[in-house]
Amino acid sequence: MTTPLGHALTLPCGLVLPNRIAKAALSEFMADSEGVPSEHMIALYRRWGEGGAGLIITGNVMVDPRYIEAPGNVILNGKLSKVARTQLQAIAEAGKSSGSAVLMQLSHAGALASKQACERPVAPSLRRRGTPGTGAFSSAPCRALTQEEIESIVAQFVAASKMASDAGFDGVQIQSGHGHLISQFLSPGLNRRTDDWGGSLHNRARLMLEIVDEVRARLPGNFAISIKLNASDFIEDGFRFDDCLGVVEWLNSAEIDLIEISGGSRVQPKMFGLIQPDCYEADGRLASGYNGTGAYFGSFSKAVKTVARMPVLVTGGVRSRKDAEQVILHEVADIVGFGRPMCLDEKLPEKLLFGEVDVIDDIMPEGLVPGGHLGFDSSFGFFRDVHFEALIAWHSMQMARLCNGSKMDAPVKLLSALRAFRKSLRATRQR
Numbered sequence: 001m002t003t004p005l006g007h008a009l010t011l012p013c014g015l016v017l018p019n020r021i022a023k024a025a026l027s028e029f030m031a032d033s034e035g036v037p038s039e040h041m042i043a044l045y046r047r048w049g050e051g052g053a054g055l056i057i058t059g060n061v062m063v064d065p066r067y068i069e070a071p072g073n074v075i076l077n078g079k080l081s082k083v084a085r086t087q088l089q090a091i092a093e094a095g096k097s098s099g100s101a102v103l104m105q106l107s108h109a110g111a112l113a114s115k116q117a118c119e120r121p122v123a124p125s126l127r128r129r130g131t132p133g134t135g136a137f138s139s140a141p142c143r144a145l146t147q148e149e150i151e152s153i154v155a156q157f158v159a160a161s162k163m164a165s166d167a168g169f170d171g172v173q174i175q176s177g178h179g180h181l182i183s184q185f186l187s188p189g190l191n192r193r194t195d196d197w198g199g200s201l202h203n204r205a206r207l208m209l210e211i212v213d214e215v216r217a218r219l220p221g222n223f224a225i226s227i228k229l230n231a232s233d234f235i236e237d238g239f240r241f242d243d244c245l246g247v248v249e250w251l252n253s254a255e256i257d258l259i260e261i262s263g264g265s266r267v268q269p270k271m272f273g274l275i276q277p278d279c280y281e282a283d284g285r286l287a288s289g290y291n292g293t294g295a296y297f298g299s300f301s302k303a304v305k306t307v308a309r310m311p312v313l314v315t316g317g318v319r320s321r322k323d324a325e326q327v328i329l330h331e332v333a334d335i336v337g338f339g340r341p342m343c344l345d346e347k348l349p350e351k352l353l354f355g356e357v358d359v360i361d362d363i364m365p366e367g368l369v370p371g372g373h374l375g376f377d378s379s380f381g382f383f384r385d386v387h388f389e390a391l392i393a394w395h396s397m398q399m400a401r402l403c404n405g406s407k408m409d410a411p412v413k414l415l416s417a418l419r420a421f422r423k424s425l426r427a428t429r430q431r
């Protein structure tokens with residue numbers, strides 16, 4: 001194996017990643033209404049575990065049952081049942097079975113909490129309108145969190161990290177991007193608080209920094225802590241790239257093991273490379289990937305690397321072996337992450353490492369309309385939201401196929417996937 005992707009990397013906490021390929025976080029939607037992972041989910045991690053990635057990051061695991069992204073999320077709630085503990089252990093074991101390191105992504109959905117699961121979500125400050133979305137992904141107007149509630153959220157992340165450690169995970173990734181609660185705190189447009197948790201960048205970052213400090217203080221030193229951070233929210237009053245660089249400086253002193261750079265949210269889904277009409281570019285020079293590699297956030301992560309003292313992972317848009325290798329060789333990042341391609345082929349890392357694949361099929365689900373009034377870049381928010389949900393639905397359907405070893409089903413139309421996805425989430429909620 002001569003590829004730079006094959007070089008091992010030791011994180012600051014001592015955790016060794018056998019290579020530079022990561023399976024990025026992908027919500028599996030395979031837990032029951034109590035948030036307990038299913039046997040299917042264990043099977044999925046067995047497949048990913050056999051696929052050769054140096055690092056596997058789970059889909060978001062929710063730290064509060066009241067504020068989840070959607071039915072089907074795994075939830076770590078107070079005291080875990082024996083069954084939940086056993087299932088989580090089985091996931092960690094399956095993911096690690098062939099030498100991958102496995103991190104659990106922890107999240108609180110805040111204002112994004114699904115209407116299907118939550119009538120009155122919470123946010124840094126009052127929001128009279130819910131977050132746009134369709135089906136599983138629309139949310140209701142929010143109330144502002146109290147100071148006591150914010151403190152208890154810090155405790156929830158710590159408790160969830162302990163549960164992850166007890167179950168055998170190598171560490172956690174704190175979801176601080178993609179519009180989830182911590183990223184809502186970071187955003188000046190969504191965080192209008194006038195107390196210690198809002199205003200200056202440092203105050204907006206306080207929730208994230210306190211979580212990191214507490215997890216570091218209460219978990220063993222060899223437990224890895226990663227942050228998934230937006231380079232930018234790509235909205236006018238959102239978190240900007242300058243803010244991102246400022247936050248990385250603070251994370252340098254916080255004993256973080258890995259930063260993953262991504263960007264956008266449901267409102268501006270730049271993590272999927274979807275550029276919408278009112279997209280606000282954080283920095284025109286940086287926003288177009290690095291040197292033709294296709295990595296949507298490559299130029300951002302390259303700039304982050306000049307500041308960050310910990311390893312950097314970049315995820316989004318990498319679709320060839322050459323591009324993945326360029327990311328490492330040109331020090332765009334230390335690790336390359338793959339999301340959607342891992343829903344289609346669990347063996348992708350191994351194939352990249354052994355030169356068995358050059359171009360990664362970027363199969364677009366049938367029915368994904370690129371332009372026009374009905375397209376994913378439509379000026380009508382409704383159509384954009386339908387596309388977002390359908391894209392998740394289609395990929396989660398492919399993940400479900402991976403569990404039982406079936407091949408990818410490209411002809412599944414986007415809207416059929418959407419209908420099936422909604423049906424399955426409704427069934428989960430009612431169980």
Ligand SMILES: Cc1cc2nc3c(=O)[nH]c(=O)nc-3n(C[C@H](O)[C@H](O)[C@H](O)COP(=O)(O)O)c2cc1C
Binds near residue numbers: 105339
């Ligand atoms: C079905 C699906 C579920 C996802 N769930 C999560 C998640 O739980 N947490 C997260 O940080 N990102 C999530 N993502 C985003 C991916 O981690 C990744 O950032 C994105 O797919 C871009 O990478 P790619 O171009 O390689 O797909 C999800 C993406 C898809 C398609």
